[in-house]
Amino acid sequence: MKDYLVLGGSAAGLAAAEAIRRKSKDAKIAIVSDEPGRPYNRPLLSFALGGTTPADQLFARPGQYYTSWGFDCLSGKRAEGLDPQKSHVVLDNGQKVDYDVLLVATGSSPAPLDIPGMNLEGVFYFHTKKDMNDVNACLKDTTQAVVIGGGLVGIRVADALQKRGVQVTVLIASPFPLSQIADEASAVMVADVLRARGVHLVTRASPVEIQGKNGSVAGMVLENGETIPCQLVVVGKGVVPNTRFLEGSGIQIRRGIRTSSQLRTNLPGVFAAGDVVETLDLAKGYPDLHALWPAAVEQGRIAGCNMSGETIAYHGTISCNAIRIGEFHMVSGGISNPPEGNGYQSIVCHSPKRRIYKKIVTKGDRIVGMIFVNDIASAGVIIRLIKQKRRLSSVDADLLAPRFNVGQISLVL
Amino acid sequence: MRIFSLRGSMLGRSVLYYKGGTMKTVIVHPEKCIGCKHCMIACSIEHSQTKDLFSAISERPLPQPRIFVDIAHNLASFPNRCRHCSPAPCLEACPSGAIHRDEEVESILIDGSRCINCAMCAMACPFGVIRYWPDWRLPSCNEVALKCDNCVERLKAGSLPACVEACKTGALVYGEVNDIIRERHLVAIRQERIPDEVQLWRSVNAALA
Numbered sequence: 001m002k003d004y005l006v007l008g009g010s011a012a013g014l015a016a017a018e019a020i021r022r023k024s025k026d027a028k029i030a031i032v033s034d035e036p037g038r039p040y041n042r043p044l045l046s047f048a049l050g051g052t053t054p055a056d057q058l059f060a061r062p063g064q065y066y067t068s069w070g071f072d073c074l075s076g077k078r079a080e081g082l083d084p085q086k087s088h089v090v091l092d093n094g095q096k097v098d099y100d101v102l103l104v105a106t107g108s109s110p111a112p113l114d115i116p117g118m119n120l121e122g123v124f125y126f127h128t129k130k131d132m133n134d135v136n137a138c139l140k141d142t143t144q145a146v147v148i149g150g151g152l153v154g155i156r157v158a159d160a161l162q163k164r165g166v167q168v169t170v171l172i173a174s175p176f177p178l179s180q181i182a183d184e185a186s187a188v189m190v191a192d193v194l195r196a197r198g199v200h201l202v203t204r205a206s207p208v209e210i211q212g213k214n215g216s217v218a219g220m221v222l223e224n225g226e227t228i229p230c231q232l233v234v235v236g237k238g239v240v241p242n243t244r245f246l247e248g249s250g251i252q253i254r255r256g257i258r259t260s261s262q263l264r265t266n267l268p269g270v271f272a273a274g275d276v277v278e279t280l281d282l283a284k285g286y287p288d289l290h291a292l293w294p295a296a297v298e299q300g301r302i303a304g305c306n307m308s309g310e311t312i313a314y315h316g317t318i319s320c321n322a323i324r325i326g327e328f329h330m331v332s333g334g335i336s337n338p339p340e341g342n343g344y345q346s347i348v349c350h351s352p353k354r355r356i357y358k359k360i361v362t363k364g365d366r367i368v369g370m371i372f373v374n375d376i377a378s379a380g381v382i383i384r385l386i387k388q389k390r391r392l393s394s395v396d397a398d399l400l401a402p403r404f405n406v407g408q409i410s411l412v413l
Numbered sequence: 414m415r416i417f418s419l420r421g422s423m424l425g426r427s428v429l430y431y432k433g434g435t436m437k438t439v440i441v442h443p444e445k446c447i448g449c450k451h452c453m454i455a456c457s458i459e460h461s462q463t464k465d466l467f468s469a470i471s472e473r474p475l476p477q478p479r480i481f482v483d484i485a486h487n488l489a490s491f492p493n494r495c496r497h498c499s500p501a502p503c504l505e506a507c508p509s510g511a512i513h514r515d516e517e518v519e520s521i522l523i524d525g526s527r528c529i530n531c532a533m534c535a536m537a538c539p540f541g542v543i544r545y546w547p548d549w550r551l552p553s554c555n556e557v558a559l560k561c562d563n564c565v566e567r568l569k570a571g572s573l574p575a576c577v578e579a580c581k582t583g584a585l586v587y588g589e590v591n592d593i594i595r596e597r598h599l600v601a602i603r604q605e606r607i608p609d610e611v612q613l614w615r616s617v618n619a620a621l622a
Contacts, residue, residue, distance in 0.1 A: 022621040043508040047529045053509060057527060060510075294506045294537070298610070301617050310620045315609070322532035327556075329545065331536045376532060378541035380502075384608055396486065405493050406540045407443070407485030 002027060004307065005089060005097055007079050008105035009033025010042065011293050012274030012300030014061070016103050019304025021069055027308075030097060031071050032089070034078040035128055038065060043293050045132045046153070050160030058129065079106065082249040084267045101269050101307045104246070104257060105300060108239035108275035108291055113148060117210025122217035123233045126157050138232050142166055145232040146220045148207055150177035152321060153236035155194070159325050161234075162199050169228050170194070171205040171220070180238075181321050183337040185350060186330060186357050186371050193328040202228075239291050241276040254278060256289045261313045263303040271307055273299035280316030282387050283334035283368040290319055320383055322376070331379035334369035334386045335361055344368070349400035358400045365391045367399075381406050438519065439563065439574055439587050441492055446482065446584035448490030453478035455579030459564060462549050474547040474554065479561040480576050481542065492584060494576070495542045495561035497521045500614040503560075506537035511558070520563035525550060528557035539608035 004020050006013045009031050017029050033039075041060045047053040066073040074091065081090040082104075088096045110125035117123070122142075124135050135157075143166065147158045150172030158168045170177070176187030177194070191201055202222070210233055211219040220228045241256040252258040252266045256278040259265055263279075265272050274296035278287040295317045302314045320333035338344035338361050349358045354374075360382065361369030367386050372379040382399060397408035454466070461469035461476035469476050485491030501521045504512045511527035512534060514520070523534075525548045535543045535558070543560045551557065564574035572578070577587045607615075 019617070019621060041508050041510075043531075043533075044529070047509070047531070052529045057509065293508065294533075297505065298613070302613075305617055305620045312613075312616055312620060315613070320536055322536040324530055324532050329532050329535075331532060333536070376535045377544055379535055380538035380543075381541045383536060384539040387609060403483050405481065405483045405485065405491065407483065407491030407493055409486070 002100040004029045005099035006031045006103045011296035013105035015297045015300030016304035023308035032074045036076040046156035050163045104272040105274040106242040111237045120212040142231040144230040146230040149236035169200040172203045181332040262306045271303045273303040283318045330373045331376045332371045333383045336369045446490045450482045451579045452576035455575040459575035502537040503534035506533045525557040
């Protein structure tokens with residue numbers, strides 16, 4: 001009987017552990033998770049902060065989850081080292097855990113921000129349930145907040161805080177919000193919606209210092225010398241894969257852990273899945289990081305199967321995201337904001353009156369990216385075309401038309 | 414595990430994701446559709462507060478259809494409706510647990526009270542059949558994801574789904590999958606391409622079975 005060890009108790013780790021259990025009723029499965037308590041759905045955190053999701057609906061799994069599945073949960077611990085020769089993992093309390101088959105699903109952490117004042121009370125990242133609870137607890141003494149970062153996390157947190165009656169300022173390094181997933185035209189729409197809802201946006205802004213008073217946050221100093229008074233600072237500058245503990249283990253890491261199509265690493269018996277790995281990006285054509293919850297679940301499930309002796313190939317994914325702010329809906333997928341030139345072409349349909357913006361990005365004859373704003377019904381169909389690497393010439397339909405539907409393309413699907 | 418997928422003789426994907434055994438479902442024959450949109454009206458009325466055309470048109474929010482008849486390839490009309498995929502991409506993508514499967518009637522349903530309107534399901538749906546609209550059944554009548562619920566309440570009460578009852582040309586029929594396979598045996602049954610992720614999850618499930 002093999003000893004399975006899973007590092008990480010979130011999307012990928014749990015999906016893998018469940019797959020292993022479904023394959024083998026009596027396998028010994030241990031899960032190391034640095035977050036104590038019942039597993040929860042990370043994408044819901046900003047919705048819980050905004051009050052859309054009640055706290056009890058945050059959980060991804062029923063109570064008594066670990067015992068009911070027969071998992072041995074090493075809760076509140078994190079891996080500090082991996083020794084592939086001796087086949088064991090060293091935890092932060094010095095404990096050594098042996099494995100026959102290992103899954104690294106340690107996920108990602110918020111990209112650190114290094115400015116003076118980060119240790120003040122009222123400065124938080126927004127990545128875990130604890131962060132959400134901390135921000136929540138801080139709100140009763142907060143009338144003004146600053147969110148650093150105009151990415152998905154920053155925008156969602158800003159919207160949630162605004163819903164809770166806080167006056168929010170978002171500091172965005174680039175000229176527009178959501179610069180990773182939106183282009184200029186759609187980002188302007190996002191900015192307009194946020195401003196109309198009362199969120200203050202400062203673009204091309206870089207924070208230089210968080211000012212404190214009696215150990216708590218009092219204000220945010222910008223590069224231009226301006227100071228924004230605030231009692232709460234939330235930092236959302238993206239995420240980085242948690243690979244630090246693997247240094248010296250010999251595992252191949254580029255930006256994330258490199259994996260084969262079966263999600264095996266270069267070390268024997270060691271698999272990896274979730275935010276920590278690089279998987280093939282079907283739009284870009286090379287492996288990249290995809291910090292996406294559904295992709296992590298999919299990878300975890302496949303890694304779990306392969307750890308149990310199956311040989312299922314993971315074909316990769318594309319980066320795709322959906323965001324909603326009030327009545328505003330946006331879905332973006334693949335290479336949505338391509339660099340100038342390089343053979344990319346954009347087909348755009350913009351109707352400012354109806355507040356609809358649709359764009360499809362092509363390279364050569366292939367559809368590689370899309371942005372749909374406010375008319376997103378057929379967004380999933382386009383994303384399917386990108387994942388299938390469909391040639392534009394094989395699609396005899398106007399993909400941007402309001403009446404576009406799957407019936408116009410599926411004859412040749 | 415046997416998996417069949419049927420499609421109509423002309424352009425349709427009267428797709429059913431049939432997993433063997435007996436199973437009754439709505440089967441779409443797009444070649445018989447004349448584009449009268451009667452099913453859209455019937456669907457809207459069925460999901461309205463008053464369930465009556467004349468009062469439904471003055472309801473706020475205005476009742477919406479969950480089936481969409483539109484112009485397809487070859488300028489033929491095409492009824493587009495939730496396939497209740499198995500496994501379902503929208504269910505896999507839903508972070509709030511609002512989308513779930515009703516085993517009794519083999520349908521993918523949305524619990525509006527749990528829906529956080531995040532648009533992840535529209536991003537995941539390979540058929541483009543999920544829309545967002547205020548739902549009168551919710552206390553605050555907020556906007557949530559809406560899609561075909563297979564008329565589960567009607568099915569459990571022993572009647573036909575509203576769209577099937579309304580269809581006068583036989584483009585939408587409710588029946589036993591096996592009968593349809595037999596009946597259409599002489600017609601060329603071609604395979605509709607199943608979305609890649611559904612295919613992948615099926616192979617995972619088959620491996621875990």
